[in-house]
Amino acid sequence: MSRTGIEPPRLGEPWLLTPGPLSTAYEVKVAMLRDWGSWDDDFRAMTYELRTRLVRMLGDGHEAYTCVPMQGSGSFAVESMLGTLVPRGGRALVLANGAYGKRAAETLRIMGRSHVVLDKGDFLPPRGYEVARMLADDPAITHVLVVHCETSSGVLNPLEEIADAVAHAGCRLLIDAMSSFGAIPIPPRRIAFDALVSSANKCIEGVPGFGFLLVRQDALLRCEGNAHSLSLDAYAQWATLEKTGQWRFTPPTHAVAAFLEALRLHEAEGGVEGRGARYRANRDALVSGMRGLGFETLLDTRWLSPIITTFFCPADPHFVFDRFYALMKRRGFIIYPGKLTEVDSFRLGCIGQVDVPVMNRLLEAVVDTLHDLGVRNPAPPAAAITKRALLDETEVAA
Ligand SMILES: *Cc1c(COP(=O)(O)O)cnc(C)c1O
Numbered sequence: 001m002s003r004t005g006i007e008p009p010r011l012g013e014p015w016l017l018t019p020g021p022l023s024t025a026y027e028v029k030v031a032m033l034r035d036w037g038s039w040d041d042d043f044r045a046m047t048y049e050l051r052t053r054l055v056r057m058l059g060d061g062h063e064a065y066t067c068v069p070m071q072g073s074g075s076f077a078v079e080s081m082l083g084t085l086v087p088r089g090g091r092a093l094v095l096a097n098g099a100y101g102k103r104a105a106e107t108l109r110i111m112g113r114s115h116v117v118l119d120k121g122d123f124l125p126p127r128g129y130e131v132a133r134m135l136a137d138d139p140a141i142t143h144v145l146v147v148h149c150e151t152s153s154g155v156l157n158p159l160e161e162i163a164d165a166v167a168h169a170g171c172r173l174l175i176d177a178m179s180s181f182g183a184i185p186i187p188p189r190r191i192a193f194d195a196l197v198s199s200a201n202k203c204i205e206g207v208p209g210f211g212f213l214l215v216r217q218d219a220l221l222r223c224e225g226n227a228h229s230l231s232l233d234a235y236a237q238w239a240t241l242e243k244t245g246q247w248r249f250t251p252p253t254h255a256v257a258a259f260l261e262a263l264r265l266h267e268a269e270g271g272v273e274g275r276g277a278r279y280r281a282n283r284d285a286l287v288s289g290m291r292g293l294g295f296e297t298l299l300d301t302r303w304l305s306p307i308i309t310t311f312f313c314p315a316d317p318h319f320v321f322d323r324f325y326a327l328m329k330r331r332g333f334i335i336y337p338g339k340l341t342e343v344d345s346f347r348l349g350c351i352g353q354v355d356v357p358v359m360n361r362l363l364e365a366v367v368d369t370l371h372d373l374g375v376r377n378p379a380p381p382a383a384a385i386t387k388r389a390l391l392d393e394t395e396v397a398a
Pocket of ligand 1: 019020073100176199
């Protein structure tokens with residue numbers, strides 16, 4: 001049983017080295033083995049505990065914020081945040097460097113909110129000076145959306161310099177902290193933001209079913225009637241929660257019960273600090289092990305998040321991703337395909353119920369799988385290295 005010395009999956013269950021859903025603790029699964037009435041006092045108390053624990057996780061300055069849970073996957077919560085916080089007469093700047101930034105822009109397009117996109121391509125980080133320049137050139141912009149960890153490449157975007165640029169221009173910051181909240185601190189005292197979103201099945205290590213907004217109370221109070229959608233109206237959800245203690249529509253009761261257990265384990269691990277330390281140790285073991293085998297990361301060490309890492313596929317023609325995937329799965333590891341448009345890559349996650357011993361077993365599985373495939377040297381093609389050189393250029397530009 002766990003509690004949680006990090007247990008190997010049993011009964012043929014593989015480890016999920018993915019950005020979520022991810023491997024969860026035994027206690028989290030067991031918490032779902034009963035039913036709850038959503039109107040009942042017991043469940044209302046669970047919702048209250050969930051909301052207060054999440055707000056407190058922000059640390060110093062959390063008193064200004066409230067928590068609005070929202071049914072659905074993480075994208076539903078992003079849509080809820082954008083539709084509720086960006087007023088119909090507002091204009092948003094979306095900082096995109098991967099799939100999730102693009103999805104946020106698409107969301108604004110569909111809901112008919114005025115917006116502009118700074119698109120940095122597959123992985124280059126948006127920089128504070130670029131944001132400052134765009135806000136100076138376009139004074140109609142009211143809100144800026146940044147993806148903290150862009151999970152499609154694993155790049156950790158420079159949140160603090162971006163937040164400074166946004167605050168300096170008198171604009172409002174919205175953060176997609178889906179894959180960072182709970183493992184990387186986002187202290188409101190240092191980072192001025194109106195709202196962030198995350199979901200149950202990322203760094204808190206719950207099961208899928210809902211996301212949540214942490215939003216400044218004073219900002220939310222101005223948002224009545226903004227939303228483009230009945231069910232994704234975060235203001236209305238908040239008003240109902242405050243008045244009745246209940247979610248507006250059927251809540252994912254079992255996912256909430258599992259999440260509370262996940263929150264207790266998160267606290268027992270030392271909160272954001274402890275969770276982040278385990279993920280960083282995972283990342284360090286993974287990256288140094290893979291580099292030792294001859295693999296290369298997409299990103300320079302400085303931009304690597306402790307959440308997920310992108311590796312280039314080897315140039316060797318014996319390397320076929322689908323076969324690599326299938327053989328890794330047979331050895332007990334579910335990995336993730338890459339999302340780069342120009343060179344082939346794959347991703348390995350560092351989050352969920354995995355630790356350094358699991359990472360070491362993963363590395364052994366990679367060695368055995370390369371042997372099965374007949375790949376002697378996993379070095380990437382030259383084009384991959386050219387791609388990475390782009391990063392150095394942004395460093396010079398900064
Ligand atoms: C996971 C994730 C989302 C939400 O994805 P869903 O599939 O809707 O849960 C959004 N943004 C980022 C950065 C993510 O990692």
